[in-house]
Amino acid sequence: MATQFETTGKEGSEFLGHPTGLFVLFFAEMWERFSYYGMRALLIFYLVQHWMFSDGEASVIYGAYTALVYITPVVGGYLADRYLGQRKAVLFGAVLLTFGHFLMAFEGDGGQSGAAINIFWLALAFIIVGSGFLKANISVIVGQLYSRTDIRRDPAYTIFYMGINLGAALGAIIAGYLGQTYGWSYGFGAAGFGMLLGLIVFMWGKPYLLGRGEAPDPARLARPVAGIKFEWLLYILSFAAVGLVWFLIQYQSLVGYLLGGAGLILVAYVLYTAVVKLPSEDRDRIFGAIYLIFGSILFWALFEQAGSSLNLFTDRHVDRTIFGAEVPASVFQSINAIYIVLLGPVFAMLWMWLARRNLEPSAPAKFGLGVIQLGLGFLVLVAGASMGGGLTPVIFIFLIYLLHTTGELCLSPVGLSAMNRLAPAHMASLIMGTWFFASATGNFAAGLIASATGAEGAADGEAARDVVLGVYSTVGWTAVFVGVGMVVISPLIKRLMHLDTLADDNVGDDMLGQSELGGPDAAGINTSGEVRT
Numbered sequence: 201m202a203t204q205f206e207t208t209g210k211e212g213s214e215f216l217g218h219p220t221g222l223f224v225l226f227f228a229e230m231w232e233r234f235s236y237y238g239m240r241a242l243l244i245f246y247l248v249q250h251w252m253f254s255d256g257e258a259s260v261i262y263g264a265y266t267a268l269v270y271i272t273p274v275v276g277g278y279l280a281d282r283y284l285g286q287r288k289a290v291l292f293g294a295v296l297l298t299f300g301h302f303l304m305a306f307e308g309d310g311g312q313s314g315a316a317i318n319i320f321w322l323a324l325a326f327i328i329v330g331s332g333f334l335k336a337n338i339s340v341i342v343g344q345l346y347s348r349t350d351i352r353r354d355p356a357y358t359i360f361y362m363g364i365n366l367g368a369a370l371g372a373i374i375a376g377y378l379g380q381t382y383g384w385s386y387g388f389g390a391a392g393f394g395m396l397l398g399l400i401v402f403m404w405g406k407p408y409l410l411g412r413g414e415a416p417d418p419a420r421l422a423r424p425v426a427g428i429k430f431e432w433l434l435y436i437l438s439f440a441a442v443g444l445v446w447f448l449i450q451y452q453s454l455v456g457y458l459l460g461g462a463g464l465i466l467v468a469y470v471l472y473t474a475v476v477k478l479p480s481e482d483r484d485r486i487f488g489a490i491y492l493i494f495g496s497i498l499f500w501a502l503f504e505q506a507g508s509s510l511n512l513f514t515d516r517h518v519d520r521t522i523f524g525a526e527v528p529a530s531v532f533q534s535i536n537a538i539y540i541v542l543l544g545p546v547f548a549m550l551w552m553w554l555a556r557r558n559l560e561p562s563a564p565a566k567f568g569l570g571v572i573q574l575g576l577g578f579l580v581l582v583a584g585a586s587m588g589g590g591l592t593p594v595i596f597i598f599l600i601y602l603l604h605t606t607g608e609l610c611l612s613p614v615g616l617s618a619m620n621r622l623a624p625a626h627m628a629s630l631i632m633g634t635w636f637f638a639s640a641t642g643n644f645a646a647g648l649i650a651s652a653t654g655a656e657g658a659a660d661g662e663a664a665r666d667v668v669l670g671v672y673s674t675v676g677w678t679a680v681f682v683g684v685g686m687v688v689i690s691p692l693i694k695r696l697m698h699l700d701t702l703a704d705d706n707v708g709d710d711m712l713g714q715s716e717l718g719g720p721d722a723a724g725i726n727t728s729g730e731v732r733t
Contacts, residue, residue: 213408219345221412222356224405226363229338231398232294233367235301238375238391239327240266241533244508245515246384250310251317255512255654262508263647264452265324267459268445270640272332274466274633275441277340279333281630283421283434286337286344286413287406292435293333294399296442300326301395304388325446329438336632337413338402343620343628344412351552353621357613358548365540367394372537376530387530452647459641466637470630478624481698485622488564488696489631492615493638495567495686499611500642501649502574502675503604506536509650509668510600517665519591532597539605547609563618564693566610568686573607575679578672585669622697649675 213220243265247258280289303323308316342360346353371394379387415421421431428436448454467490474486514520515529554560561569577600584596615635623631653668 218352218356218359219408219410221345221405221408221410222342222359224401224408225338225342226360228398228402228405229360230363230367231394231401232297232334232338233364234371234375234394235297235391235398236327236331236371237368237533237537238371238394239301239304239388240507241372241376241511241530242379242384242387244511245380245530248512250307250384251320252311256651259508259650259654260452260647261449263504263644263650264455265328265449266504266507267455267640267644267647268328268449269331269335270636270643271459271462272328272445273336273636274332274462276332276334277336277630277633277636279434280337280340280413281416281628283415283417284431285415286340287409288415288431289333289337290341290402290413291399292438293330293335293337294395294402296326296330296438297334298330298392298395298399300324300328300330301388301392305385305392307384307388321446321450322442324449325442328445328449329442333438336636339616340628340632341409341413345410351555354551354613354617355548357617358544361613362541362544365537365544367537369534369537369541372534373531376533377528380528380530456644459644463637463641466634470627470634473627481701482624484696484698486627486631488693489619489622490634491693491696492563492567492618493635495564495571496611496615496635497638497642497645498679498682499567499571499574499607500639501645502578502679503608504643504646505650505653506601506604507533508647509653509671512654513665513668514597516661517585517592517668518597519594522594532601535598535601536605536608539602540609543605543609562690562694563614563697564690565687566614568683568688568690570607570609570611571679571683571686573603573610573683575676575681575683577601577603577607578676578679582669582673582676585665618697621702
């Protein structure tokens with residue numbers, strides 16, 4: 201039986217105190233995020249201004265698209281765990297994403313009656329399925345580079361998170377500026393080249409991954425099924441899934457039903473596995489993980505207003521003049537990512553400093569703090585926009601993104617690390633897929649909330665602004681109250697996590713035995729998950 205550990209000349213290679221493979225993944229994911237966030241910065245404007253959807257319709261499409269981007273990692277994570285291994289899944293996903301982003305550059309004449317809109321739906325479908333293979337799995341490999349109790353794990357995820365957001369910032373600035381200044385095809389084309397660079401970096405850096413993320417049973421992949429090698433059969437079926445997603449993205453209500461039904465099944469399966477098959481402490485940890493997963497749904501439902509309603513609000517109701525020049529609204533999508541790059545090291549050092557003094561807040565407490573800051577961001581924007589008539593001063597856009605970013609740093613990288621730490625090795629990608637499923641649910645809810653902000657349309661500027669501010673006031677106060685409640689009950693949730701009895705999985709003598717159990721992490725290698733993006 202093959203193991204995931206392969207002997208390479210790069211074993212032990214480190215940079216800045218971390219395995220060099222972390223920085224290969226950093227750069228590969230940076231370029232992938234360049235493409236995704238460059239496209240995302242333009243998408244709501246593309247839907248409204250080019251394809252001529254109403255604000256409400258565009259917001260629901262945007263929500264369905266981002267929801268599907270986060271739901272497909274459940275399938276991609278399962279296929280990687282059981283058959284492909286994370287590395288091949290990431291590689292295949294990167295190929296699909298490259299196709300999708302380049303297809304976005306074909307814009308046609310606009311409007312919804314031409315044939316070009318079908319190419320647009322197809323481009324979204326390729327991006328969605330490609331994300332399913334890449335999203336969870338590339339950061340699973342990050343986790344495989346560290347033991348479960350390695351104190352470098354949280355800093356490693358923060359470093360990885362910085363790479364994601366560096367790419368996101370560059371994508372929003374470059375692709376957003378090109379798209380709103382020179383034409384949609386220029387912006388989306390730049391995103392496509394970014395994805396291609398990510399694919400090249402990942403292929404080049406394979407030796408530095410030290411054999412992590414390989415298929416648990418290579419012989420099974422090579423075995424023919426109906427005359428076709430099983431590995432290629434998986435790829436063919438995945439291409440067929442692009443057609444299914446092409447249909448779903450055009451009928452957004454079906455996405456809502458899919459989320460509801462599949463979500464119930466997924467959570468029920470995870471809980472059943474925890475109750476029936478796991479020892480008591482592992483069971484409790486899964487309960488703790490599920491609590492955090494549900495808490496993240498509210499966070500993402502409000503946080504993801506950034507790409508839809510807040511993007512449109514910035515375009516229509518904010519004075520975007522900076523140093524005498526009017527900045528395109530899409531470029532402001534880079535602010536969150538820039539704050540992450542600047543503040544990520546600060547938070548990483550803060551958690552380490554507090555941990556050494558036994559003062560670090562627990563993961564559930566950090567979640568509550570993150571939700572509180574999210575709500576305060578909306579309330580600050582409402583207060584700033586209500587100070588006087590006319591356009592909202594741009595400083596309040598910087599302030600809402602600042603509070604949302606500090607909230608995100610309290611929740612997203614912490615949640616990712618917690619998912620891997622709490623999940624048994626053989627359930628790591630399943631739990632990470634559930635985490636992304638929660639993100640999908642939050643993103644779909646975000647589309648519905650954004651649709652409500654556009655209910656009055658954009659014709660009457662002041663009335664439309666008041667509708668948005670009314671919604672933001674409601675969700676802001678709701679988030680603050682819920683976040684306070686999460687902080688209050690955080691000690692109870694921490695007890696479920698049994699952090700004092702966490703131990704690394706055995707490797708070495710137990711490799712064969714664990715492989716024969718058929719677990720997705722044969723040889724006891726630990727996995728981890730990806731950051732919100």
